[in-house]
Amino acid sequence: MSESNIILVGYSGHGFVVADAAFESHMPLRFYADQKQVSINPYNLEYIGSEHDPDFSGWKGSFQYILGIGDNIIRQKVAARIIEKNQTILNVIHPLTSISKSVKMGVGNFVSKHTSINPLAVIGDFCILNTSSVIEHECILSNAVHVAPGAVLAGNVLVGENTFIGANAVIKQGIKIGKHVVIGAGSVVIKDIEDNAVYVGNPARKIK
Numbered sequence: 116m117s118e119s120n121i122i123l124v125g126y127s128g129h130g131f132v133v134a135d136a137a138f139e140s141h142m143p144l145r146f147y148a149d150q151k152q153v154s155i156n157p158y159n160l161e162y163i164g165s166e167h168d169p170d171f172s173g174w175k176g177s178f179q180y181i182l183g184i185g186d187n188i189i190r191q192k193v194a195a196r197i198i199e200k201n202q203t204i205l206n207v208i209h210p211l212t213s214i215s216k217s218v219k220m221g222v223g224n225f226v227s228k229h230t231s232i233n234p235l236a237v238i239g240d241f242c243i244l245n246t247s248s249v250i251e252h253e254c255i256l257s258n259a260v261h262v263a264p265g266a267v268l269a270g271n272v273l274v275g276e277n278t279f280i281g282a283n284a285v286i287k288q289g290i291k292i293g294k295h296v297v298i299g300a301g302s303v304v305i306k307d308i309e310d311n312a313v314y315v316g317n318p319a320r321k322i323k
Contacts (some may be wrong), residue, residue: 121205122146122173123183124193126153129243130183133225133300134158135210144181149172166196181202182241184224189279191259192242194223204241221258239276251288261317263300275310 123134126147133267137144138158146163147153148171152164163194163205174179180197182204184190204223207215211228223242228323229247232238232272233290236250246249246264254268255277262268265283272286275294282300291307298304308314313323 117136120145120177121181122148124148124163124197125183125185125190126160127183129185131157132227132246133181133183133207136225136227137207139228140208141203142207144182146173146178147183148294151152158178166193171307174200174202179205180182180223181205181207182225184262185243187259187261187279190243191241191277226299227264233270257294273306 118210119259121142123130123144124254126149131288134144145161147160148163148166149167157271163173163312166173169285179202180202182194184192184193201264203212206220206222206224208226209228212226213231215232215234217234218236220238223239223241226244227246230244232250234252237255239256242256243257243261245262248262248265249267251268253270254272256274259277260274261279262279263282266280268286269288271289273291278292278296280298281302284298284300284302284305290304293308293310296308297313302319303317314321
Protein backbone atom coordinates (compact mmCIF):
# COMPACT_ATOMS: atom_id res chain seq x y z
CA MET A 116 0.00 0.00 0.00
CA SER A 117 1.77 3.13 -1.14
CA GLU A 118 -1.03 5.66 -0.64
CA SER A 119 -2.42 6.89 2.68
CA ASN A 120 -5.98 5.87 1.89
CA ILE A 121 -7.07 3.96 5.01
CA ILE A 122 -10.00 5.12 7.14
CA LEU A 123 -10.35 4.05 10.77
CA VAL A 124 -14.04 3.80 11.70
CA GLY A 125 -14.45 4.55 15.41
CA TYR A 126 -11.71 6.64 17.02
CA SER A 127 -11.81 6.32 20.80
CA GLY A 128 -10.90 3.68 23.37
CA HIS A 129 -10.54 0.50 21.34
CA GLY A 130 -9.98 2.59 18.21
CA PHE A 131 -6.79 4.02 19.72
CA VAL A 132 -5.45 0.48 20.19
CA VAL A 133 -6.31 -0.42 16.59
CA ALA A 134 -4.67 2.78 15.30
CA ASP A 135 -1.51 2.04 17.28
CA ALA A 136 -1.31 -1.49 15.85
CA ALA A 137 -1.94 -0.17 12.35
CA PHE A 138 1.00 2.23 12.61
CA GLU A 139 3.20 -0.48 14.17
CA SER A 140 2.34 -2.59 11.12
CA HIS A 141 3.25 0.28 8.77
CA MET A 142 -0.26 0.61 7.41
CA PRO A 143 -0.84 4.00 5.74
CA LEU A 144 -3.59 5.17 8.10
CA ARG A 145 -4.53 8.80 7.60
CA PHE A 146 -8.26 9.35 8.24
CA TYR A 147 -10.89 8.54 10.82
CA ALA A 148 -14.68 8.41 10.60
CA ASP A 149 -16.89 8.96 13.63
CA GLN A 150 -20.20 10.59 14.52
CA LYS A 151 -18.34 13.84 15.26
CA GLN A 152 -14.80 15.15 15.52
CA VAL A 153 -12.97 13.86 18.58
CA SER A 154 -11.30 16.03 21.20
CA ILE A 155 -8.51 13.49 21.78
CA ASN A 156 -6.55 12.72 18.61
CA PRO A 157 -3.28 10.98 19.64
CA TYR A 158 -2.36 9.95 16.09
CA ASN A 159 -3.23 13.24 14.35
CA LEU A 160 -5.66 11.59 11.96
CA GLU A 161 -7.82 13.68 9.64
CA TYR A 162 -11.56 13.68 10.25
CA ILE A 163 -13.44 12.58 7.13
CA GLY A 164 -16.99 12.67 8.53
CA SER A 165 -19.49 10.08 9.72
CA GLU A 166 -20.18 6.91 7.78
CA HIS A 167 -23.85 7.43 8.71
CA ASP A 168 -24.13 10.62 6.65
CA PRO A 169 -25.74 10.18 3.21
CA ASP A 170 -23.03 12.35 1.63
CA PHE A 171 -20.10 10.70 3.44
CA SER A 172 -17.03 11.39 1.29
CA GLY A 173 -15.52 8.03 2.18
CA TRP A 174 -17.95 6.32 -0.20
CA LYS A 175 -16.82 8.49 -3.10
CA GLY A 176 -13.07 8.02 -3.11
CA SER A 177 -10.64 5.13 -3.30
CA PHE A 178 -10.38 4.15 0.36
CA GLN A 179 -9.88 1.08 2.49
CA TYR A 180 -11.29 0.62 5.98
CA ILE A 181 -10.26 -0.72 9.37
CA LEU A 182 -12.65 -1.15 12.30
CA GLY A 183 -12.05 0.61 15.61
CA ILE A 184 -15.39 -0.25 17.24
CA GLY A 185 -15.37 -2.46 20.33
CA ASP A 186 -19.10 -3.25 20.53
CA ASN A 187 -19.83 -6.46 18.60
CA ILE A 188 -23.28 -5.53 17.28
CA ILE A 189 -22.32 -2.02 16.18
CA ARG A 190 -19.07 -3.24 14.63
CA GLN A 191 -20.90 -5.83 12.55
CA LYS A 192 -23.52 -3.32 11.40
CA VAL A 193 -20.88 -0.81 10.34
CA ALA A 194 -18.94 -3.54 8.54
CA ALA A 195 -22.09 -4.59 6.67
CA ARG A 196 -22.60 -1.00 5.52
CA ILE A 197 -19.01 -0.72 4.29
CA ILE A 198 -19.39 -3.94 2.31
CA GLU A 199 -22.76 -2.76 0.97
CA LYS A 200 -20.88 0.24 -0.46
CA ASN A 201 -18.46 -2.14 -2.22
CA GLN A 202 -15.54 -1.01 -0.08
CA THR A 203 -12.68 -3.11 1.33
CA ILE A 204 -12.22 -3.88 5.04
CA LEU A 205 -8.70 -4.82 6.10
CA ASN A 206 -7.38 -6.92 8.94
CA VAL A 207 -5.11 -5.21 11.46
CA ILE A 208 -2.53 -7.58 12.93
CA HIS A 209 0.03 -6.26 15.38
CA PRO A 210 3.56 -7.36 14.42
CA LEU A 211 4.09 -8.83 17.90
CA THR A 212 1.65 -11.71 17.41
CA SER A 213 2.10 -15.42 16.80
CA ILE A 214 -0.22 -16.83 14.14
CA SER A 215 0.16 -20.30 12.69
CA LYS A 216 0.40 -20.53 8.91
CA SER A 217 -2.53 -22.96 8.95
CA VAL A 218 -4.94 -20.42 10.50
CA LYS A 219 -7.84 -19.31 8.31
CA MET A 220 -8.98 -15.76 8.87
CA GLY A 221 -11.72 -13.61 7.35
CA VAL A 222 -11.78 -9.83 6.93
CA GLY A 223 -12.08 -6.86 9.25
CA ASN A 224 -10.37 -8.55 12.19
CA PHE A 225 -8.11 -7.02 14.82
CA VAL A 226 -5.34 -9.10 16.40
CA SER A 227 -3.57 -7.26 19.21
CA LYS A 228 -0.01 -7.60 20.46
CA HIS A 229 1.20 -10.83 22.09
CA THR A 230 -1.85 -12.76 20.92
CA SER A 231 -1.33 -16.38 19.87
CA ILE A 232 -3.50 -18.17 17.29
CA ASN A 233 -2.47 -21.78 16.93
CA PRO A 234 -2.74 -24.40 14.16
CA LEU A 235 -5.98 -24.97 12.26
CA ALA A 236 -7.92 -22.27 14.08
CA VAL A 237 -10.60 -20.53 12.03
CA ILE A 238 -11.41 -16.86 12.64
CA GLY A 239 -14.50 -15.36 10.99
CA ASP A 240 -15.01 -11.74 10.00
CA PHE A 241 -14.94 -8.59 12.19
CA CYS A 242 -13.48 -10.29 15.28
CA ILE A 243 -11.34 -8.75 18.03
CA LEU A 244 -8.58 -10.88 19.53
CA ASN A 245 -7.26 -8.57 22.19
CA THR A 246 -3.92 -8.25 23.94
CA SER A 247 -2.26 -11.51 25.05
CA SER A 248 -5.29 -13.67 24.27
CA VAL A 249 -4.72 -17.31 23.27
CA ILE A 250 -6.74 -19.08 20.59
CA GLU A 251 -5.60 -22.68 20.67
CA HIS A 252 -5.57 -25.35 17.96
CA GLU A 253 -8.72 -25.97 15.92
CA CYS A 254 -10.83 -23.32 17.63
CA ILE A 255 -13.58 -21.81 15.47
CA LEU A 256 -14.72 -18.23 16.04
CA SER A 257 -17.81 -17.02 14.19
CA ASN A 258 -18.27 -13.43 13.00
CA ALA A 259 -17.98 -10.44 15.33
CA VAL A 260 -16.57 -12.31 18.32
CA HIS A 261 -14.61 -10.27 20.87
CA VAL A 262 -11.97 -12.08 22.95
CA ALA A 263 -10.78 -9.69 25.66
CA PRO A 264 -7.20 -9.34 26.97
CA GLY A 265 -5.65 -12.43 28.52
CA ALA A 266 -8.52 -14.80 27.71
CA VAL A 267 -7.57 -18.38 26.85
CA LEU A 268 -9.55 -20.66 24.54
CA ALA A 269 -8.22 -24.21 24.77
CA GLY A 270 -8.33 -26.49 21.73
CA ASN A 271 -11.46 -27.18 19.67
CA VAL A 272 -13.57 -24.42 21.23
CA LEU A 273 -16.48 -23.19 19.10
CA VAL A 274 -17.70 -19.62 19.67
CA GLY A 275 -20.94 -18.29 18.16
CA GLU A 276 -21.57 -14.97 16.47
CA ASN A 277 -21.50 -11.71 18.47
CA THR A 278 -20.17 -13.34 21.62
CA PHE A 279 -17.93 -11.52 24.11
CA ILE A 280 -15.37 -13.41 26.20
CA GLY A 281 -14.12 -11.30 29.10
CA ALA A 282 -10.59 -10.56 30.22
CA ASN A 283 -8.65 -13.54 31.63
CA ALA A 284 -11.54 -15.95 31.09
CA VAL A 285 -10.59 -19.58 30.45
CA ILE A 286 -12.62 -21.83 28.15
CA LYS A 287 -12.07 -25.57 28.54
CA GLN A 288 -11.10 -27.65 25.52
CA GLY A 289 -13.99 -28.78 23.30
CA ILE A 290 -16.57 -26.34 24.71
CA LYS A 291 -19.31 -24.91 22.48
CA ILE A 292 -20.45 -21.36 23.23
CA GLY A 293 -23.58 -20.02 21.55
CA LYS A 294 -24.43 -16.75 19.82
CA HIS A 295 -24.85 -13.41 21.63
CA VAL A 296 -23.21 -14.70 24.81
CA VAL A 297 -21.28 -12.74 27.43
CA ILE A 298 -18.62 -14.52 29.48
CA GLY A 299 -17.56 -12.42 32.46
CA ALA A 300 -13.96 -11.48 33.22
CA GLY A 301 -12.03 -14.22 34.97
CA SER A 302 -14.70 -16.86 34.39
CA VAL A 303 -13.83 -20.53 33.88
CA VAL A 304 -16.15 -22.26 31.41
CA ILE A 305 -16.29 -26.04 31.72
CA LYS A 306 -19.71 -26.74 30.14
CA ASP A 307 -21.37 -25.80 26.84
CA ILE A 308 -23.28 -22.49 26.85
CA GLU A 309 -26.55 -21.79 25.05
CA ASP A 310 -27.36 -18.70 22.94
CA ASN A 311 -28.26 -15.32 24.47
CA ALA A 312 -26.85 -15.95 27.94
CA VAL A 313 -24.54 -14.26 30.46
CA TYR A 314 -22.16 -16.43 32.49
CA VAL A 315 -19.73 -15.46 35.27
CA GLY A 316 -17.59 -17.14 37.92
CA ASN A 317 -15.44 -20.23 38.46
CA PRO A 318 -16.96 -22.50 37.38
CA ALA A 319 -19.04 -20.21 35.20
CA ARG A 320 -22.73 -20.02 36.12
CA LYS A 321 -25.64 -18.40 34.33
CA ILE A 322 -26.87 -15.08 35.73
CA LYS A 323 -29.05 -13.94 32.83
